[in-house]
Amino acid sequence: MKNKMKLMLLAVLCAGLLAGCSNSNGEALSMVKNDTLYQVSTINSLLAGNYDGFKTFGDLKKYGNVGIGTFNTLDGEMVMIDNKVYKIKSTGEVLEVNDSETTPFAAVTHFDEDATVDLANIANLEALEAELDKLIENKNMFYVFRIDGTFKTIKARSVPSQQKPYPVMTEVVKEQVVFNFSDVKGSIVGLWCPEYVGGVNVPGYHFHFISEDRTMGGHLLDASFEKAQAFTDPTDGFVMALSPNEPEGSVKDLDSELDAVEQ
Known part of the structure; x- marks a missing residue:
């Protein structure tokens, strides 16, 4: 089993190309293999209101086939599953997005059922989460999860698209729309991050849900079920594409702001 954490902060996209970086996309692609989490920007940047997408989903698919995130202008919740990307809008509508759309924040991997x-x-x-805790053998690693089943209840949310000047994330979630689903077959996709990555990603668990028929979903707030199957992929590699954009807001209290937007 993997026993060493490898953190590689790599600016794949820049506001301008720096000397010696002209092959950064190709070099990054060669490094991003199995057991690597590929992330677009940081959770701090998103919390501060940096909602301008800069990485296309066509490019993102090169780095993974399972993951979660959001969209340009924060237009809904993102689920990547089976190498397809779905947008759950605040209206409840679910759309498969084309490769030209962009994201300001996402985390994906080539999912390997370990x-x-x-x-x-x-x-x-x-x-x-208490059951999934039993699968986390090394708290210094990332864990990506996929949970398939028929869910007795699902409580999920999405947020509406934002306009500039962008508000910080704690203000946006005041507009969130909550969905309650019953007896729905589908998948929970998400990840667990170590405590020390606070500011880079969300420490602990972060899940999104999508129904099997791809008509329902959102950021997961609660769930219950009688039976389901969980698949996990421990991941000890990390590569990041840094945003070229500057957020207008700031993060004043990371822990409290994360609690506000995750619940």
Whole structure:
């Protein structure tokens, strides 16, 4: 099993090409293999209101086939599954997006099912996380999850597209739309990040949901089910594409702001 964390902060896209960086996209692609999480920008940047997309989904698919994120102008919740990208809008509409659309924040990987476990009698999200905790053998690594099943209840949310000047994320979530689904077959996709990556990504769990028929989904707030199957991919590599854009806002209290936007 993997036992060493490799953090590589790589500016794949820049506001302008620096000397010696003309092959950065090709070099990055050669490095991003299995057991590597590829991330677009930082959660700090997103919290501060940096919603301008700069990485296309066509490019993102080169680096992974499973992941979560958002869209240009924060237009909905993103689920990448089976190498397809879906947008869950605040209206509840689910769209498969084309490769030319862009993201200001996302995290994806080439999903490799290193462990599989059957889950049963999960009453809520807290109980689900407690079961998944048993699969986290090394708290210095990233873990990507996919959970397939028929869910008794799903509580999810999405947020509307924003206009400039962009508000910070804690203001945006005040406009969130919450969806409640019952007896729906689908997949929970997400990741667990180590505590020390605070500011880079969300420490702990972060999940999105999409139904099997791709008509329902969102950022996961709660879930319950009788039976489901969880697949996990421990990931010890990390590559980041830094945003060329400057947020207009700022993060004043990371922990409290993360709590506000994740719940």
